[in-house]
Amino acid sequence: xxxxxxSRLSEAQRTTEALLDAIGRVIVGQGPVVEQTLWxxxxxxxxxxxxxxxxxKTLLVKTLARCLDLHFSRIQFTPDLxxxxxxxxxxxxxxxxxKRSFALHKGPLFAQIVLADxxxxxxxxxxxxLLEAMQEAACTIAGTRHVxxxxxxxxxxxxxxxxxxxxxxxxxQLDRFLLKVLVPSPTEDxxxxxxxxxxxxxxxxxxxxxxREAVLELRALCRDVLVAEPVMRFAARLVGASDPASPAxxxxxxxxLRYGAGVRGAQALVLAxxxxxxxxGRAHVxxxxxxxxxxxxxxxxxxxxxxxxxxxxSTDVVVDALLAHVPERPPSVERASR
Amino acid sequence: xxxxxxxxxxxxSVSSEPAxxxxxxxxxxxxxxxxxxxxxxxxxGGATIGGALTVAAAGVAWWxxxxxxxxxxxxxxxxxxxxxxxxxxxxxxxxxxxxxxxDEAHASSEAIVTASGVADRSSASARTVLLSAxxxxxxxxASPRALRPWHALLPVALALAAWLVRLPLPPSPADTTPRxxxxxxxxxxxxxxxxxxxxxxxxxxxxxxxxxxxxxxxGRAERLEKRLAEGMPRREAQAEIARLRQDVAAERQKLxxxxxxxxxxxxxxxxxKEPRLADAQKALGDRDLTGFDREMAExxxxxxxxxxxxxxxxxxxxxxxxxxxxxxxxxxxxxxQARRLADRGAGAEALRKLADALGDDLPKExxxxxxxxxxxxxxxxxxxxxxxxxxxxxxxxxxxxxxxxRKLAAAAKESPPGAAGEASREELERLQRELATPEGRxxxxxxxxxxxxxxxxxxxxxxxxxxxxxxxxxxxxxxxxQGTPVPTPGATPGQGRGKxxxxxxxxxxxxTSGGKPDSGTPSAGRGGGAGTHGGGTAPVDGDSLRAHAxxxxxxxxxxxxxxxxxxxxxxxxxxxxxxxxxxxxxxxGAVEGASRSEIPREYREQVGRYFPAR
Numbered sequence: 001x002x003x004x005x006x007s008r009l010s011e012a013q014r015t016t017e018a019l020l021d022a023i024g025r026v027i028v029g030q031g032p033v034v035e036q037t038l039w040x041x042x043x044x045x046x047x048x049x050x051x052x053x054x055x056x057k058t059l060l061v062k063t064l065a066r067c068l069d070l071h072f073s074r075i076q077f078t079p080d081l082x083x084x085x086x087x088x089x090x091x092x093x094x095x096x097x098x099k100r101s102f103a104l105h106k107g108p109l110f111a112q113i114v115l116a117d118x119x120x121x122x123x124x125x126x127x128x129x130l131l132e133a134m135q136e137a138a139c140t141i142a143g144t145r146h147v148x149x150x151x152x153x154x155x156x157x158x159x160x161x162x163x164x165x166x167x168x169x170x171x172x173q174l175d176r177f178l179l180k181v182l183v184p185s186p187t188e189d190x191x192x193x194x195x196x197x198x199x200x201x202x203x204x205x206x207x208x209x210x211x212r213e214a215v216l217e218l219r220a221l222c223r224d225v226l227v228a229e230p231v232m233r234f235a236a237r238l239v240g241a242s243d244p245a246s247p248a249x250x251x252x253x254x255x256x257l258r259y260g261a262g263v264r265g266a267q268a269l270v271l272a273x274x275x276x277x278x279x280x281g282r283a284h285v286x287x288x289x290x291x292x293x294x295x296x297x298x299x300x301x302x303x304x305x306x307x308x309x310x311x312x313x314s315t316d317v318v319v320d321a322l323l324a325h326v327p328e329r330p331p332s333v334e335r336a337s338r
Numbered sequence: 339x340x341x342x343x344x345x346x347x348x349x350x351s352v353s354s355e356p357a358x359x360x361x362x363x364x365x366x367x368x369x370x371x372x373x374x375x376x377x378x379x380x381x382x383g384g385a386t387i388g389g390a391l392t393v394a395a396a397g398v399a400w401w402x403x404x405x406x407x408x409x410x411x412x413x414x415x416x417x418x419x420x421x422x423x424x425x426x427x428x429x430x431x432x433x434x435x436x437x438x439x440x441d442e443a444h445a446s447s448e449a450i451v452t453a454s455g456v457a458d459r460s461s462a463s464a465r466t467v468l469l470s471a472x473x474x475x476x477x478x479x480a481s482p483r484a485l486r487p488w489h490a491l492l493p494v495a496l497a498l499a500a501w502l503v504r505l506p507l508p509p510s511p512a513d514t515t516p517r518x519x520x521x522x523x524x525x526x527x528x529x530x531x532x533x534x535x536x537x538x539x540x541x542x543x544x545x546x547x548x549x550x551x552x553x554x555x556x557g558r559a560e561r562l563e564k565r566l567a568e569g570m571p572r573r574e575a576q577a578e579i580a581r582l583r584q585d586v587a588a589e590r591q592k593l594x595x596x597x598x599x600x601x602x603x604x605x606x607x608x609x610x611k612e613p614r615l616a617d618a619q620k621a622l623g624d625r626d627l628t629g630f631d632r633e634m635a636e637x638x639x640x641x642x643x644x645x646x647x648x649x650x651x652x653x654x655x656x657x658x659x660x661x662x663x664x665x666x667x668x669x670x671x672x673x674x675q676a677r678r679l680a681d682r683g684a685g686a687e688a689l690r691k692l693a694d695a696l697g698d699d700l701p702k703e704x705x706x707x708x709x710x711x712x713x714x715x716x717x718x719x720x721x722x723x724x725x726x727x728x729x730x731x732x733x734x735x736x737x738x739x740x741x742x743x744r745k746l747a748a749a750a751k752e753s754p755p756g757a758a759g760e761a762s763r764e765e766l767e768r769l770q771r772e773l774a775t776p777e778g779r780x781x782x783x784x785x786x787x788x789x790x791x792x793x794x795x796x797x798x799x800x801x802x803x804x805x806x807x808x809x810x811x812x813x814x815x816x817x818x819x820q821g822t823p824v825p826t827p828g829a830t831p832g833q834g835r836g837k838x839x840x841x842x843x844x845x846x847x848x849x850t851s852g853g854k855p856d857s858g859t860p861s862a863g864r865g866g867g868a869g870t871h872g873g874g875t876a877p878v879d880g881d882s883l884r885a886h887a888x889x890x891x892x893x894x895x896x897x898x899x900x901x902x903x904x905x906x907x908x909x910x911x912x913x914x915x916x917x918x919x920x921x922x923x924x925x926x927g928a929v930e931g932a933s934r935s936e937i938p939r940e941y942r943e944q945v946g947r948y949f950p951a952r
Contacts, residue, residue, distance in 0.1 A: 005462035006469075224463045228452040230438055283466035286447035329438045332431065336376065336482040337442040 005224075005283065012218055013281045015210055016042075019067055022206045026063040027056055028197065029190035035279075036181045036296050037064065037155070042218045042278060043271040045178020046134050046154040048119075048169075048300060055183045056194075057157040058117055065113040068215060069208030070151070073111035077122035079165065083129035090142050104141060109133055112149060112212065116156035120166040127173055130154065134176040151215050171303060175264045178272060179293075180300035218278070225274040227285040230329070232270065235290050237326045239266040242302060242318070250325035256308030256318055261301040268297045287328040295319050358459055361468055364475040365454055369436040371481050376431065378484040380422040386488065388418020389495030396502035403507045412499055415492075439482065446474035525569035530818050531811030534804075535559035535582060541804045542797055544593075544667055551589060555808070558582060576819050583812040590805045591625050593667055593798065601665020605656035605672060612652035614645055627671070628806060631799035634675045638682035640715030646683040650676050671798045678796070686711070688765040689723055689786070695745035699738065700730050728783040731773075739773050746770040 016038060023034050033049070037060065040047040049057045058074075065072030075086055088107030094100045108114065109130070119127060133139045137152040156177070158169070174180070186194060197203070210218075241248045242260030253260070273289035280289075299315040308318075327334055395411035431439070437451035444450070453471035456464045539556035543549035562578050593602075602622075609619040614637065621629035637649060657672035693700050693708045700708070704726030710719035734742065750766035772778035772785070795803065 005466050009466070224461075226452050226456060226463045226467055228448055228455050230434060230451055230455075231448055282447060282449075282470070283463040284447070284449055284452040284470070286441075288447065329442065330435055332429070333435050333439045333442070336379075336439055 008217075008221055009278070009281050009283065012221055012278055015214060016218070016279055019209045022067045022209045023060070023063050025203075026206055027060050028193040029186050030056060030060065030183065033181050033183050034060065036179055038279070039272050039275040039293065040178045041151070041153055041215065042222050042275040043178060044151070044219050044222070045268065045271060046156070046176060048174070048177040048180040049155060049157045049183055050160055050180060051157070051183025052161055052185065053159055055185065057183050058115065061113070061115040061155045061157075063206055064155075065115075066206050067209045068113065069211055070112035070153075070215070071149070072113045072115070073108035074115040074117060075108045076117045077119045077126070079121060079123060081122045081126045083126050086126060086129050087133075087139050087141055102142075104144070104146070106146075109139065110146070110148060112151055112153060114152075114154045116154060118159060119156040120158040120169055122167065124167050124170060127167065127169060131173060131176060151212065151219060171259075174300045175262065177300060178268050179296040181296055182299075222271070222274050222278050225277050225283055225285060227270055227274065231285050231287055231290060234287055234326070234328050235266055235269040235273070238290070238294060238298075238322055239269065241322055241326050242298065244305075248326070250321050252313070252318055252321040256304055256311065256313040257302055258305040258308075259303040261298050265298055265301045269293060272297050291323050294323055298322075355459070357465075357468060357472070361453060361472050361475070364472065365433070365437070365450070368440055368475055368480065369433060372436050372439060373431060375481040375484050377423060377426040379482060379486065380426040380429070381419045382484065382489045382492065383486070384422025384425070385415050385419035386492040386495065388415040389492045389499065391418065392499040393495050393502065396499050400502055400505060400507060405507055408503045412503065415496065440475065440480050443480035444474040444477050446470060449474055522572045523569050524566065524572040524575055524819065526566045526818075529563060529566050529815045531813065531815035532559045532563045534808040534811030535586065536563075538586075538804060538808055541801055544798070544801065548589075548592070555582065555585060555589070572819060576816060579812050579816045579819065583809055583816070586805055586809045586812065590802060590809070593625055593627065593671070598665035598668060601660040601663035601668055604659035604663040605665070605668055608656035608659050609652055612649055614641065614649055615652055627798045627802035628795070631675070631796050634679055635682065635717065636715035638679050638715070639686045639711050639717070639720050640713070641683060643683075643687060646679060650679050653679065667798075671796060674796050684765050686720060688769060689720065689727065691746065691749045691766055692727055692769060693723060695742050695749060696727070696730055699734065701726055704730060724786045728786045731779060731783060731786075739779070743770045743773045746773070
């Protein structure tokens with residue numbers, strides 16, 4: 001049985017490496033972005049990709065969808081997009097016998113990989129249509145609950161530059177995203193490579209690397225990863241210290257934050273770190289895993305105060321301060337280890 | 339995964355699978371190693387902190403001049419180490435902490451803490467973690483460092499502490515503590531005069547009771563010396579010295595005091611019958627046993643055989659009277675003096691007779707010494723006479739020696755009957771025999787020197803001298819303490835009582851009577867010699883002039899019922915000392931003492947008008 005798990009872990013490592021390799025053939029650079037997207041996929045969460053236009057966010061999602069051999073749909077969020085445009089609606093149909101009835105016309109949300117492109121351009125009403133689906137992998141249309149076909153994986157993008165005419169995502173909506181991944185600008189080498197690839201003949205599209213079953217297997221395996229109590233407590237202390245009202249909060253948190261992360265933040269920390277451990281071929285989570293996922297997990301869950309915004313304190317800086325402030329081990333162990 | 343399991347506990351070692359049991363054992367071993375190292379490190383840390391505290395404590399003790407505390411402060415090192423060991427029991431790491439440390443040390447990504455805390459050991463994930471944990475535990479060298487850089491302070495602290503312990507204590511600073519008005523501190527090393535009091539402990543005592551008293555006096559002097567070295571209020575020191583002086587003086591008065599006073603009175607009465615013993619009687623009345631012994635020695639040198647016999651009889655009667663009236667110590671002293679008078683007198687008589695027999699063969703110095711001995715009976719003259727006689731005899735030829743022998747034989751025949759005359763006759767006959775042969779003459783020369791030698795003091799005189807020296811020493815100490823001398827009965831310069839021809843005031847020299855050059859201080863004696871009495875006393879400083887009753891009635895002791903000189907003042911003390919005054923006692927010499935004193939009658943009458951008797 002142990003050998004079975006070991007082989008499954010090795011297999012998971014191998015397949016994810018193959019997936020990364022396949023994506024890497026299309027996407028130039030953006031290694032951390034791709035990796036963090038995989039963490040979310042394996043952990044069963046959703047990803048909010050934030051970056052300037054033209055950085056390959058949409059291409060990344062599309063490539064991922066192709067590599068995973070999953071049903072992919074793309075929703076371009078616009079201000080006039082209605083919830084029914086996303087979820088679908090009941091339409092009146094007449095069967096061959098002439099009998100008329102309502103039939104559900106499923107919207108683009110009923111897919112396995114959903115790209116919610118420029119999600120902040122839709123109205124809050126439409127944005128909130130995603131809430132139930134993202135939380136419970138199900139949606140209710142006309143009183144009827146419809147369960148999504150697993151795996152259900154939402155990848156949303158937003159553009160932080162063109163903020164005019166946009167609707168910032170509410171905290172409740174943001175909290176549904178396991179990770180918020182920042183897509184950086186490419187380096188000179190990466191840009192050169194992009195130019196080489198995109199200005200010549202298009203190459204063959206990537207072939208599916210992971211089947212749906214394999215993805216589900218990875219997700220199941222992720223849930224089996226063990227977390228020691230001290231590691232779990234470290235995650236809890238991190239989240240607790242992000243509350244400005246907490247006595248354990250560092251000075252920067254008290255000054256720059258209005259609200260800290262909540263329970264979903266702590267859950268996300270542990271789940272994401274399990275995915276990291278799994279991708280490392282381990283069946284247990286380490287402190288380093290927690291620290292590694294802290295930024296993408298917490299950055300969109302920390303609500304800055306007016307002072308924090310005015311001072312330009314980014315949430316990443318706050319997360320770094322939290323990591324520096326909250327000890328992983330008890331002080332006596334820390335001292336003895338030095 | 340909830341809760342931490344203590345795999346060191348006995349039940350935890352019981353596992354269904356050997357792999358988990360092996361892990362539990364490996365972990366328990368590693369935990370024991372880690373905890374032992376931690377305990378060692380903490381003990382070293384505690385010792386280091388104790389060392390730092392030792393340095394601080396030793397420094398403070400040095401600063402406070404507490405040499406004893408400095409040594410004790412070193413124990414803080416051990417106390418620190420022990421406290422740390424005891425504390426390490428309370429701060430003992432849990433299994434979870436040990437596992438976290440091992441994970442960190444082995445860089446095992448928390449595999450050990452996950453494995454040690456896993457609840458469901460049968461799950462596949464748990465088994466996989468177990469493999470990682472066991473692999474990590476098998477790696478060597480994962481234990482905390484026992485030695486920390488700051489532990490290097492321990493030897494430094496120990497060296498510093500050792501240095502501080504051996505460092506000489508700083509001198510006492512000037513005491514700046516505000517004191518009540520009139521209180522002044524004094525710190526003195528080896529106050530002058532206390533040595534003489536301490537020497538009382540070695541003095542030959544009259545009896546066990548006196549030995550105890552003398553030792554107590556010496557002990558008090560030692561304690562006073564120690565307190566003075568540490569520093570004490572000046573007035574307190576002065577008061578203690580005054581008390582010591584008082585008690586030393588009282589000790590001198592013990593002979594013939596209390597129950598034995600009647601014996602002393604009786605003895606004095608017997609001695610008063612013999613006029614030649616007047617001075618000796620006065621000295622005994624004053625209980626000045628040194629003076630009494632001196633007077634008796636001079637009498638032995640001066641008196642002729644008949645007078646000596648009468649003086650001896652008086653002494654024996656006085657001894658008998660003293661014994662009869664309950665003063666056996668005094669009786670013994672009188673008997674001893676009677677015996678010494680006979681022995682010493684016989685020797686002196688022989689010297690005189692030999693000198694007379696030599697006649698002009700004796701050099702002038704010898705004749706002068708003979709004259710001085712006859713007149714004053716001084717030991718110096720006797721010694722000089724003996725030396726001159728020995729030299730003169732060595733110069734005589736055989737014929738002269740035979741003539742001298744014949745003269746001695748004639749002198750021996752003239753010796754009066756009685757014990758004293760018999761002794762003299764025997765002495766003269768012996769001289770005659772010795773002159774007959776060269777060997778005898780050599781023996782005679784040696785014996786003459788022996789006869790010329792100053793006699794040993796009697797035990798009572800020796801005791802009295804020791805007490806006298808102690809009293810004088812205390813006087814000097816008191817003077818040193820207050821910067822001005824305090825009049826001390828019997829301890830002031832020029833204390834010697836005058837006799838006719840001696841104790842000339844000022845620097846005068848009584849050439850005729852052989853009076854000694856005096857120190858220039860006024861004496862109570864009358865300059866009765868025929869020499870010039872010119873000279874003068876040094877100007878008396880007004881500050882040192884005290885209302886001191888020069889008490890010739892009882893020079894060695896407080897005037898009974900009066901105040902001894904000036905008692906240095908601590909509030910209450912002065913009154914106590916002065917009040918002691920021995921009002922209940924009246925010294926023998928004080929009986930009719932005023933009429934016998936050297937104060938002119940008209941002065942006494944004048945004073946009497948101011949202080950009428952109540």
